[in-house]
Amino acid sequence: MIEFKDVFQSFGGRPVLRGLSFNVKDGECFVLMGPSGSGKSTTLLHIVGVYKARRGEVVVQGVDVGKNIDNPDVLVGLRRKIGLVFQGGALVNWLNVYDNVALPLREALELEENEIESRVNDALEKVLLSNDSEKLPSELSGGMRKRVALARALVTRPPLILYDEPTAGLDPAMSAQIARLIVDFSQHGVTSVVVTHDVDCARRVASRIAILSKGKIQVEGDKSLLDGNHPSVLEFLGHPA
Numbered sequence: 001m002i003e004f005k006d007v008f009q010s011f012g013g014r015p016v017l018r019g020l021s022f023n024v025k026d027g028e029c030f031v032l033m034g035p036s037g038s039g040k041s042t043t044l045l046h047i048v049g050v051y052k053a054r055r056g057e058v059v060v061q062g063v064d065v066g067k068n069i070d071n072p073d074v075l076v077g078l079r080r081k082i083g084l085v086f087q088g089g090a091l092v093n094w095l096n097v098y099d100n101v102a103l104p105l106r107e108a109l110e111l112e113e114n115e116i117e118s119r120v121n122d123a124l125e126k127v128l129l130s131n132d133s134e135k136l137p138s139e140l141s142g143g144m145r146k147r148v149a150l151a152r153a154l155v156t157r158p159p160l161i162l163y164d165e166p167t168a169g170l171d172p173a174m175s176a177q178i179a180r181l182i183v184d185f186s187q188h189g190v191t192s193v194v195v196t197h198d199v200d201c202a203r204r205v206a207s208r209i210a211i212l213s214k215g216k217i218q219v220e221g222d223k224s225l226l227d228g229n230h231p232s233v234l235e236f237l238g239h240p241a
């Protein structure tokens, strides 16, 4: 589904990704953790073709993203199959909750208005925002904005969802609810990449966990990785060896 092969990226001469390689298989819930600034959001943006690897290859659903970065047909086609929950939410300020969530349906799919309505309402119900559909983003708490972003990512029912810090800023009960949603989608065949600092969320959702640090995956494994004593895990958790 997703393959990173020896990917390099730098900004203003400062290297961020230095030989990043990993694979995400169909149906997996791959959790990417690592210190702030290690390049996790940057990695997600390579998957949707916002960035082109300076070296190496990023292949997503059979599409070589770097080679097609100037090919809008291919890139738009690929993006339609990916739901992305941005770290900051990235909502459109002048559209209410309902219209923010309806946006990808209106842009991408030719659906009847009643089908749009049923899908949007379904997505809002999943993130417990059914009563807030008329509100503008400025009237929402940070956690609510996050949940709108989540609803918008899942409303097109994409086979692949990328989550950037899906639980940051949410209270424990809401975080657990979001984690349950991620697991639920996973169980329905959605492939997921979850970037998170939230150890609790990682334990709840992960089929595999990888630690990104110093530009590459330092270690990967199943959930038990977080209970082990690999130096990168200890460093990430704030318990250096």
Ligand SMILES: Nc1ncnc2c1ncn2[C@@H]1O[C@H](COP(=O)(O)OP(=O)(O)OP(=O)(O)O)[C@@H](O)[C@H]1O
Residues within 6 Å of the ligand: 011, 012, 016, 034, 035, 036, 037, 038, 039, 040, 041, 042, 043, 087
């Ligand atoms: N478009 C850009 N221009 C310049 N520098 C960038 C750009 N995008 C990312 N960077 C830099 O790349 C590094 C990695 O950023 P990134 O946002 O991927 O980190 P992160 O692992 O997601 O961090 P956090 O956990 O804080 O969200 C940072 O030093 C950041 O300043």
Ligand SMILES: [Mg+2]
Residues within 6 Å of the ligand: 040, 041, 042, 087, 164
């Ligand atoms: Mg980030």
